[in-house]
Amino acid sequence: MNNTFEYDVAISFGWKDEDMANRLAALLEGRLSVFLYSKKQEKLAGTDGERTFNEVFGAKARLVVVLFREAWGKTPFTRFEETAIRNRAFNEGYDFTVFIPMDEAETQKVPAWLPKNRLYIGLHRWGIEAAAAVIEARFTELGGDVHEETIDDVAAKTARVLALKEKRKAYLNSYEGVIAQRSAYEALKADLLDSAEKLKGTLQSINLQTKVNGSPSGAILLLSNPAAMSVTWNLQYANTLTGSTLEAALWRGHPPWPGSMTFEKPIKLATLQFDPDLLEDGTAGWLLRGKGRPISNRAVLEEIMKLFLTKVQDV
Structure with a gap:
């Protein structure tokens, strides 16, 4: 984590893409600090949703990744996120964003207001690992430093996975x-x-x-x-x-x-x-x-x- 931003990456997504957002965050975590709402619910509980999301997507994250579908921007939280992104882009341009179209149609859509020269990731063609690599490269271009995982980092990640497995086993029984x-x-x-x-x-x-x-x-x-x-x-x-x-x-x-x-x-x-x-x-x-x-x-x-x-x- 750097001194300017609270998060390296913030991921915006609709409910339909919650699984993909979790998978993408898992690939990035350890190398980048990631804001993902489904993993921050305890921290956000009791806060004003609009203010919190405006702060994260409008200022606190160096890079914003959007898993985009037609419904994005039309639900309460993604509407807050869209507003924050567009307000921030008014001053900074859209270089701080990476859009990933989630529809499998041949002509994948992105928001009509997104500049035509913006590149986006073809997830269904290149896969989630390639998407994570592009995000890391874009983050570096913005002046961020990707944290190289140490043995301790990998061990901690493995420990979290094993702990979740044990918690899941106990829950189901x-x-x-x-x-x-x-x-x-x-x-x-x-x-x-x-x-x-x-x-x-x-x-x-x-x-x-x-x-x-x-x-x-x-x-x-x-x-x-x-x-x-x-x-x-x-x-x-x-x-x-x-x-x-x-x-x-x-x-x-x-x-x-x-x-x-x-x-x-x-x-x-x-x-x-x-x-x-x-x-x-x-x-x-x-x-x-x-x-x-x-x-x-x-x-x-x-x-x-x-x-x-x-x-x-x-x-």
């Missing part, structure tokens, strides 16, 4: 873990209902309805014509998360439901399965089967709604 995961599922159900209410106004043609089982681990249904989505939390034991699964399933017809009678047998078309897990910040998360790292409730919500909205038109 504890009553406290069961309670935390149950709370996470209840919050997910509330978010799903909120999303469904918003869709009722924008997609009236699908006649979206909802059903909720009132028990703590009860299922929730998103019903349209002719497709439906069921989300169920299967908790196997009272004191361990072993064998428990969150499943989101897309159906043709009405999914199985207590007291519901249908003339045609429902057909399961697609599923997403999530195992309970622990995020790096110590909060409840979910591991999507086939993926490498746990994701937040918000990311799970987006995965479920994306499956429903992309498939409902094809049923």
